[in-house]
Amino acid sequence: MDFYKKIINMADKKADFTVRKIALKELIIVLNEIYGGGADFIDLHGHIKDEAKQDEVTISIPLEYMSEEAREMIEEENLSAQEQSEEATDFFLEEHIEEKPLTKEDIDNYLKNG
Numbered sequence: 458m459d460f461y462k463k464i465i466n467m468a469d470k471k472a473d474f475t476v477r478k479i480a481l482k483e484l485i486i487v488l489n490e491i492y493g494g495g496a497d498f499i500d501l502h503g504h505i506k507d508e509a510k511q512d513e514v515t516i517s518i519p520l521e522y523m524s525e526e527a528r529e530m531i532e533e534e535n536l537s538a539q540e541q542s543e544e545a546t547d548f549f550l551e552e553h554i555e556e557k558p559l560t561k562e563d564i565d566n567y568l569k570n571g
Contacts, residue, residue, distance in 0.1 A: 476503035478511040491518060495527020 491499060496518045504513040520528060 474503060474505065476505065476512045476514055479514050484514070487516065491516065495524040495530070496522055497524055498522040 488499075498518075499522060500517045500519070502515045502517065504515065506512050520531065523531065
């Protein structure tokens with residue numbers, strides 16, 4: 458019986474609702490940019506602000522909603538960013554990590570300065 462109550466509660470949460478007073482000009486600009494960036498679909502999320510006169514809408518774009526070309530570009534950019542991050546980390550480690558034992562002076566400075 459609890460299983461059916463959960464299904465009914467889930468159905469109640471899917472009820473229609475109205476998101477009030479969304480700025481149309483900004484929404485159209487954002488949608489054009491998203492479409493130009495390769496999105497074929499989007500998810501809209503309404504955030505009802507009871508105390509405010511204007512609600513909010515957020516947009517999410519799962520990777521599977523993007524065109525094939527856009528997905529390939531995103532994957533290339535992510536790979537490039539990952540490679541750059543690895544290169545920067547390697548550079549930092551090479552430049553800043555010296556393999557020498559700590560001296561008494563190093564320890565005293567650390568204890569004084571944190």
